[in-house]
Amino acid sequence: MRNVDSRAGERHVRALLSFWIDADEAGLPSREYALSGRSRKAERAAAERKRRKERAFRDDAGRLHLKLHRDPATGGEHLTLKAPLFDAEWQNEVATSAANTALGVLGHAPTLEGVLELTERAMASTSRLIAGLLARAPEGALACRSGCDHCCYQVVGVTAAEAFTIHAHVVRTRSTDELERLRAHVADLHARSRGLSSAERFSAQHPCPFLEAGSCSIYEVRPLSCRGMNSLDASECEARLRDPAARAEFLARGHGGRCFIEPISAFRAVSAGLQLGLSELYQLDTRALDLTAAMLLLLESEPSVSRGWLAGERPFESAVRDPR
Numbered sequence: 001m002r003n004v005d006s007r008a009g010e011r012h013v014r015a016l017l018s019f020w021i022d023a024d025e026a027g028l029p030s031r032e033y034a035l036s037g038r039s040r041k042a043e044r045a046a047a048e049r050k051r052r053k054e055r056a057f058r059d060d061a062g063r064l065h066l067k068l069h070r071d072p073a074t075g076g077e078h079l080t081l082k083a084p085l086f087d088a089e090w091q092n093e094v095a096t097s098a099a100n101t102a103l104g105v106l107g108h109a110p111t112l113e114g115v116l117e118l119t120e121r122a123m124a125s126t127s128r129l130i131a132g133l134l135a136r137a138p139e140g141a142l143a144c145r146s147g148c149d150h151c152c153y154q155v156v157g158v159t160a161a162e163a164f165t166i167h168a169h170v171v172r173t174r175s176t177d178e179l180e181r182l183r184a185h186v187a188d189l190h191a192r193s194r195g196l197s198s199a200e201r202f203s204a205q206h207p208c209p210f211l212e213a214g215s216c217s218i219y220e221v222r223p224l225s226c227r228g229m230n231s232l233d234a235s236e237c238e239a240r241l242r243d244p245a246a247r248a249e250f251l252a253r254g255h256g257g258r259c260f261i262e263p264i265s266a267f268r269a270v271s272a273g274l275q276l277g278l279s280e281l282y283q284l285d286t287r288a289l290d291l292t293a294a295m296l297l298l299l300e301s302e303p304s305v306s307r308g309w310l311a312g313e314r315p316f317e318s319a320v321r322d323p324r
Ligand code: SF4
Pocket: 151, 152, 153, 156, 208, 209, 210, 211, 212, 215, 216, 217, 218, 219, 222, 223, 226
């Protein structure tokens, strides 16, 4: 695996508002949301072209990226990638490993308990991987500190598997009254942010619903994307969130601030493998969701959401992340 290199790591990356990988309906985990993207019509046309091209490359099981191997002697199964997803080989290895973990944990009949176990494993592995990478960073280079919350004011992308895991965590750890307060809080944030673009929601007016007094209230089960976020300059993060001029310049520039790119690459690789495993092995919907909208849906409608999702339905339609 590539070492964290401070020079390479300080490259500017198109990260902050465009860091999510979306395994969309076609199962291709390669789309990034750009700040100044194409028009919706152009997006739809490009998506249709992509779907047509991908239909031609699917195997009999409908798989586009994963190949399932079965040992005729033992019946044991494992997955490989049909073609690299990433330029870096270590990311392909991580993605393949995540997809194989999905196969190992879920077998041939995914259950909610299995999906929760799988996602918790993926979250723990992502954190371990990122901690190992950051341990190689020069002393004091990382600006992120406990209580620093500048990156928690934006649309937070999750998959359904992560949303179920967060929901199960809050149900397990909060009282009935606390859950009702959380539901009301999430509903209020959702009402204030619904219909806004990613750029408009990158604002101190639109915190993540789980940000409490400057800290993450679901730290153990925070989304994979949150685990990859990092910065080399906290004052830059603060300025672009709270200083209107710096914010406008940041949004116009269309790329993130100085950070190590490897943690972002690591979370992307794990997420891609997880999404591919769930979508290509079990035909589960792994589109990128808006955490706020997904959580409101779960707080108001579980367990019918997970039942529908496991049956191959698309109960998260209203929470699918707006690509703007
Ligand atoms: S889930 Fe936690 S770390 Fe992620 S944006 Fe929300 S408060 Fe911040």
